[in-house]
Amino acid sequence: MSDDEAKEERELDLTSPDVVTKYKTAAEILNKALQLVVSECKPKAKVVDICEKGDAFIREQTGSVYKNAKKKIERGVAFPTCISVNNTVCHFSPLASDETTLVENDMVKIDMGCHIDGFIAVVAHTHVLQEGPVTGRAADVIAAANTAAEVALRLVRPGRKNKDVTEAIQKVAAAYDCKIVEGVLSHQLKQFVIDGNKVILNVSNPETRVDDAEFEENEVYAIDIVTSTGDGKPKLLDEKQTTIYKRAVDKNYHLKMKSSRFIFSEINQRFPIMPFTARVLEEKRARLGLVECVNHELLQPYPVLHEKPGEHTTTFQC
Missing domain, CATH: 3.90.230.10 (Creatinase/methionine aminopeptidase superfamily)
Structure with missing residues (x-):
C-alpha cells in the first residue's frame, strides 16, 4: 500500500x-x-x-x-x-x-x-x-x-x-x-x-x-x-406510491426501452450511490423507465x- x-x-x-x-x-x-x-x-x-x-x-x-x-x-x-x-x-x-x-x-x-x-x-x-x-x-x-x-x-x-x-x-x-x-x-x-x-x-x-x-x-x-x-x-x-430508489451497483443489464436507458443514464450520472426520489426526474418518462430498471434489479426500491x-x-x- x-x-x-x-x-x-x-x-x-x-x-x-x-x-x-x-x-x-x-x-x-x-x-x-x-x-x-x-x-x-x-x-x-x-x-x-x-x-x-x-x-x-x-x-x-x-x-x-x-x-x-x-x-x-x-x-x-x-x-x-x-x-x-x-x-x-x-x-x-x-x-x-x-x-x-x-x-x-x-x-x-x-x-x-x-x-x-x-x-x-x-x-x-x-x-x-x-x-x-x-x-x-x-x-x-x-x-x-x-x-x-x-x-x-x-x-x-x-x-x-x-x-x-x-x-x-x-x-x-x-x-x-x-x-x-x-x-x-x-x-x-x-x-x-x-x-x-x-x-x-x-x-x-x-x-x-x-x-x-x-x-x-x-x-x-x-x-x-x-x-x-x-x-x-x-x-x-x-x-405506484414507491418513489425512492438506490442504484444496485453490483447489477448490470442491457435495458430494452429507450425511456429506461435515458432514465438509467441520468441516475448513473446524478445518483450513482445514494438513494434518490423519482420526483427529481421527469415524471412521465420516469414512470415508464423505472419499472424496467427495478424488474431487472438495477435499482433497489424503498x-x-x-x-x-x-x-x-x-x-x-x-
Whole structure:
C-alpha cells in the first residue's frame, strides 16, 4: 500500500479529526433541516411541498461548505425527505403531482438524510399535529419508540452484539403493549454506504435472519426504531406510491426501452450511490423507465408500507 493509499485508509476511520468533522457538519445541517420540516408540518400543508423544502435546504446548506477543498467533495441529500402519516409506516415522498395534505391530529413521521464527502447523517422523528399533550395509544407508541431508541443507543458499544439490541427493544415495546415493526434494519454506515453489511434486526423471526455481529470501536450505526399499535407486519398496498430508489451497483443489464436507458443514464450520472426520489426526474418518462430498471434489479426500491387503518405507527432514528 502506498503512502497516499495508507493516508486515505486512515481518513476513513473515526480516529481522523477530518472524518469526525464531516460527520458533525452533516449532522448539524440535518438537524436544522429537520427543524424546518417540523415547522412546515401544519394542517392543509401539501406533503410534497414539505419534502421538497427539506431536500432543497440540505442541498443549499451542503453546497456552502467545503467549497474551497483541494479535491472535489461530494455532498448533499443522503436520503430524500419522507413524510409518512398515521398508519403509513415509511418512505412516503410523493411525486410533484400528488395532492396529499396534512390534517389536524395527524401523526407525521419524518425521515431524511444528509452527507458530506459520503459521511452520512440520518434522522427520523415523529410529530403530532395537535395542541396540548398526546394521550392514549398514540402516546404509548411514541414512548415505546423513544425509549427503545435510548436503550439501543446504550447497547451499541464495543463488545456488545447486535442480538442484544434486538432482544432489548422488543422488551421495551412489549412494556407499552406495542410491537416493533418487522422488516426494519439498523445498518452500519460507512463512507458512501448507507446500508452496510453489519446490521441490527429489530424483530427476530424465522423468515428474516441476519449474521451475528459484534460492535467494534470507531464504527458508525444508524439506529432505526419503528413501533406500532398494530401487529407490526406492514404491507405494500400500492406499488405506484414507491418513489425512492438506490442504484444496485453490483447489477448490470442491457435495458430494452429507450425511456429506461435515458432514465438509467441520468441516475448513473446524478445518483450513482445514494438513494434518490423519482420526483427529481421527469415524471412521465420516469414512470415508464423505472419499472424496467427495478424488474431487472438495477435499482433497489424503498417501498411505502402501511399498517392497518386506524393503527398508530411512529419512528425515531439516531
